[in-house]
Amino acid sequence: MQKLSPRRAVSLSQIAEAVGVTEGTASRALNGYSDIAESTRQKVMDAASALNYRPSPTARRLARGSVETIGYVLPAHGPDQTDPFVTEMLNGISLALADRDWDLLVTTVEKSGAELETYQRLADSGKVSGLIVTRTLSRDPRVEFLKSSGLPFVVHGRTADVKGYAWLDIDNEQAAADAVKHLADLGHTRVALICASPYYNFSRLRIDGYRRGLAEAGLQFRTDYSVEAPLSAEGGLAAMRSLIALPDRPTAVVCVTDLVAIGAMRAAQKEGLRVGSDISVVGYDGLPFGAFTDPPLTTMTQDVIRTGRRLTEILLEILDGASPTRFQEIWNARLIRRASDGPPS
Amino acid sequence: MQKLSPRRAVSLSQIAEAVGVTEGTASRALNGYSDIAESTRQKVMDAASALNYRPSPTARRLARGSVETIGYVLPAHGPDQTDPFVTEMLNGISLALADRDWDLLVTTVEKSGAELETYQRLADSGKVSGLIVTRTLSRDPRVEFLKSSGLPFVVHGRTADVKGYAWLDIDNEQAAADAVKHLADLGHTRVALICASPYYNFSRLRIDGYRRGLAEAGLQFRTDYSVEAPLSAEGGLAAMRSLIALPDRPTAVVCVTDLVAIGAMRAAQKEGLRVGSDISVVGYDGLPFGAFTDPPLTTMTQDVIRTGRRLTEILLEILDGASPTRFQEIWNARLIRRASDGPPS
DNA sequence: CTAAACTCCGAAAGCGCTTTCGGAAAACGC
DNA sequence: GCGTTTTCCGAAAGCGCTTTCGGAGTTTAG
Numbered sequence: 001m002q003k004l005s006p007r008r009a010v011s012l013s014q015i016a017e018a019v020g021v022t023e024g025t026a027s028r029a030l031n032g033y034s035d036i037a038e039s040t041r042q043k044v045m046d047a048a049s050a051l052n053y054r055p056s057p058t059a060r061r062l063a064r065g066s067v068e069t070i071g072y073v074l075p076a077h078g079p080d081q082t083d084p085f086v087t088e089m090l091n092g093i094s095l096a097l098a099d100r101d102w103d104l105l106v107t108t109v110e111k112s113g114a115e116l117e118t119y120q121r122l123a124d125s126g127k128v129s130g131l132i133v134t135r136t137l138s139r140d141p142r143v144e145f146l147k148s149s150g151l152p153f154v155v156h157g158r159t160a161d162v163k164g165y166a167w168l169d170i171d172n173e174q175a176a177a178d179a180v181k182h183l184a185d186l187g188h189t190r191v192a193l194i195c196a197s198p199y200y201n202f203s204r205l206r207i208d209g210y211r212r213g214l215a216e217a218g219l220q221f222r223t224d225y226s227v228e229a230p231l232s233a234e235g236g237l238a239a240m241r242s243l244i245a246l247p248d249r250p251t252a253v254v255c256v257t258d259l260v261a262i263g264a265m266r267a268a269q270k271e272g273l274r275v276g277s278d279i280s281v282v283g284y285d286g287l288p289f290g291a292f293t294d295p296p297l298t299t300m301t302q303d304v305i306r307t308g309r310r311l312t313e314i315l316l317e318i319l320d321g322a323s324p325t326r327f328q329e330i331w332n333a334r335l336i337r338r339a340s341d342g343p344p345s
Numbered sequence: 346m347q348k349l350s351p352r353r354a355v356s357l358s359q360i361a362e363a364v365g366v367t368e369g370t371a372s373r374a375l376n377g378y379s380d381i382a383e384s385t386r387q388k389v390m391d392a393a394s395a396l397n398y399r400p401s402p403t404a405r406r407l408a409r410g411s412v413e414t415i416g417y418v419l420p421a422h423g424p425d426q427t428d429p430f431v432t433e434m435l436n437g438i439s440l441a442l443a444d445r446d447w448d449l450l451v452t453t454v455e456k457s458g459a460e461l462e463t464y465q466r467l468a469d470s471g472k473v474s475g476l477i478v479t480r481t482l483s484r485d486p487r488v489e490f491l492k493s494s495g496l497p498f499v500v501h502g503r504t505a506d507v508k509g510y511a512w513l514d515i516d517n518e519q520a521a522a523d524a525v526k527h528l529a530d531l532g533h534t535r536v537a538l539i540c541a542s543p544y545y546n547f548s549r550l551r552i553d554g555y556r557r558g559l560a561e562a563g564l565q566f567r568t569d570y571s572v573e574a575p576l577s578a579e580g581g582l583a584a585m586r587s588l589i590a591l592p593d594r595p596t597a598v599v600c601v602t603d604l605v606a607i608g609a610m611r612a613a614q615k616e617g618l619r620v621g622s623d624i625s626v627v628g629y630d631g632l633p634f635g636a637f638t639d640p641p642l643t644t645m646t647q648d649v650i651r652t653g654r655r656l657t658e659i660l661l662e663i664l665d666g667a668s669p670t671r672f673q674e675i676w677n678a679r680l681i682r683r684a685s686d687g688p689p690s
Numbered sequence: 691c692t693a694a695a696c697t698c699c700g701a702a703a704g705c706g707c708t709t710t711c712g713g714a715a716a717a718c719g720c
Numbered sequence: 721g722c723g724t725t726t727t728c729c730g731a732a733a734g735c736g737c738t739t740t741c742g743g744a745g746t747t748t749a750g
Contacts, residue, residue, distance in 0.1 A: 009471055011706060022730050027708060037728060054469050058412060059706035062403045062735045072451075074436055087431045091419055094453035103472060106417075106451045108439035124399050126354055127448060233637040262637045269639060292578040292607045294614060294639045356736060367700050372738060382698060404736035407705045 010051045018047045030055070069103040070315060071128035073118055075135045076109050083135060084259075084287055085304045089156070092308020093132060100316065102129075116141050123151045130315045132156065132308075136167075138201040154315045154327065156307060157201055166318060166327035168311055172202045173209035175300045175333040176254065179282050180213025182335060183252040187343045188280065192225035192250035194239040194260055200231075203256055206284070210254060225250055229260060236263025244271050244279075251344040252280035258287045258299055265293065265340065280341035284333075296338035302331065355396045363392045375400070414448040415660060416473035418463055420480050421454050428480060429604075429632055430649045434501070437653020438477060445661065447474075461486050468496045475660045477501065477653075481512075483546040499660045499672065501652060502546055511659055511672035513652065517547045518554035520645045520678040521599065524627050525558025527680060528597040532688045533625065537570035537595035539584040539605055545576075548601055551629070555599060570595055574605060581608025589616050589624075596689040597625035603632045603644055610638065610685065625686035629678075641683035647676065 016026040029036045029044035061067050075083045094104050105128055109118040119142050122128060133142050136157030146153045147165055158167040183191045198204035214221050227242055229235035236255060243250055255261035261283030265275045273279045276295045283290060286301025314327045361371040374381045374389035406412050420428045439449050450473055454463040464487050467473060478487050481502030491498045492510055503512040528536045543549035559566050572587055574580035581600060588595055600606035606628030610620045618624045621640045631646025659672045
């Protein structure tokens with residue numbers, strides 16, 4: 001058990017002694033209580049900065065009964081699971097937390113599949129005041145659990161049943177509808193979808209949006225034009241291959257993520273189709289390297305850092321006493337037009 | 346200030362009372378002290394699990410004087426800065442930490458450029474027992490600072506001066522030499538390098554390795570074949586463009602990262618060159634989507650999760666009292682052969 | 691059967707900070 | 721000039737756990 005480091009930190013009692021007041025007084029001075037004379041507050045603060053005083057977060061947390069920490073569980077790293085946004089998300093969260101000097105505790109699920117267990121353990125470890133959950137499923141055991149646990153939380157995305165908790169989601173349905181409309185406006189009439197399992201709520205919503213977009217463009221929905229794939233380039237590749245094999249193949253396909261779109265483009269190219277003319281594909285995510293695929297990928301984008309910030313702000317408000325149900329926000333995604341789409345040839 | 350959550354945790358005093366012993370005894374029983382009768386230890390542990398007791402980490406930390414937390418500062422998110430590995434790194438760290446039930450505190454640099462300040466603040470916040478630093482520069486102010494601060498740390502990569510601290514690095518020099526050798530074996534004699542600033546130590550080492558590889562293959566080093574670029578696809582694109590414009594353009598180019606390689610391939614293709622035959626390119630990073638570029642990218646790879654684990658183990662050993670200088674490890678990268686390379690045409 | 695050696699646990703003092711309570715001193719009111 | 725507020729601070733009791741110390745009770749040695 002590592003003992004205190006050589007550089008013994010200066011404690012509140014030392015600055016109290018230096019100024020000639022009690023610890024309690026010094027504490028209140030530092031924390032902006034109104035029952036402290038301005039003159040003594042000044043002296044205390046001077047001494048504090050002179051001695052380079054840093055309050056012990058541990059002691060404060062114990063005394064206050066709040067750990068001032070919010071938790072984030074890294075998405076399990078499975079085949080289906082490469083989430084390109086965690087870094088940005090963490091950045092956003094961390095940025096928002098910095099304003100209050102709160103901490104971000106990151107953990108991972110140890111045994112694959114034991115995700116819920118991880119949340120459970122984290123919840124009653126007492127190490128976090130609240131949680132941010134991402135990669136939401138349509139029916140997500142994590143939010144079920146958290147709702148019943150009493151631990152404050154906010155989710156990125158939303159479940160099928162949106163009631164009773166705080167969330168912030170992109171309007172996936174609208175985004176998919178927009179993508180279809182964009183393609184229809186270009187003149188496409190045979191537009192397909194490579195989606196993921198409706199198990200993921202964002203996928204479910206994008207499927208809905210796809211159908212709505214079709215309807216709004218006066219296009220017919222065809223079951224063979226909607227194929228489900230794992231959330232990976234491999235998945236996209238296989239799905240596109242099956243789409244191309246159709247007797248009257250689609251002239252455009254919207255993909256549930258950029259990674260899937262990459263795979264889809266590869267498949268098309270392997271079949272000798274030129275993406276952007278013979279066949280259009282649009283992705284979803286706005287990954288930076290999408291600008292460097294061949295051809296550059298047209299895609300939907302969202303500001304993940306800002307999303308992380310906002311999620312954190314929401315969580316903090318809830319921790320301050322706000323009702324979680326007050327926070328149910330939907331943001332819009334934005335189309336980045338590059339070169340993987342064009343009028344049908 | 347958020348008060349304790351409804352679910353008041355059960356405290357040590359409660360389980361002590363239940364068993365009929367003192368808090369101190371209960372504590373020692375739970376922590377495996379030898380001066381506790383096996384029978385009472387059993388009773389205490391039974392009571393603890395019956396009441397679902399979770400020791401308060403905050404209280405323990407205060408009493409023990411150790412925060413049981415290690416810190417990680419997210420790489421600044423600048424143009425040059427997309428580090429595709431943070432997620433995996435965090436996973437590895439977190440996994441290793443779980444064994445001891447320690448925590449991972451993640452933070453970000455608030456104002457761009459104020460990176461050192463962030464480390465400074467983190468160091469004397471008392472919130473972490475140690476730090477893991479990544480993205481090491483040849484002359485890295487962070488390790489300078491940490492060396493003098495007394496805060497234990499371990500670095501991924503290494504600085505130009507490798508003495509006096511713990512690090513774990515990939516053998517970048519060897520990897521680059523291997524890449525050159527691979528290309529030379531294929532028959533290339535005009536192999537170029539797109540590197541990053543030697544400011545990054547891994548880049549500097551890869552440059553060295555490139556030259557060594559050239560020498561070992563009996564090839565001449567030419568200054569115009571070595572071009573420096575920002576660590577992005579854009580950077581690779583521009584660099585490749587200049588390489589192609591050379592009177593006797595190279596037939597192969599090794600790129601400092603996969604992202605750079607992607608840009609480089611694009612540039613070549615825009616000039617009408619077929620990558621893999623007209624010109625070979627090899628990347629470095631082993632990013633998953635490299636398998637789906639066109640053509641699939643030949644690259645060097647390393648296991649970042651395992652790296653994160655090992656870094657953490659090292660740090661924990663240091664925190665247990667081991668001497669940092671004992672830990673200076675070099676691992677090898679592995680070539681993944683795909684389709685962006687081939688014999689010169 | 692007594693002295694020495696163990697076993698095992700209670701008591702108590704922290705760890706470094708927060709917060710409530712009460713009261714002395716100073717300011718105010720008329 | 722005396723009672724009433726106000727202002728400001730000290731005292732003290734925590735927060736929930738750890739760890740040292742010492743001493744009862746019990747076992748062993750001789």
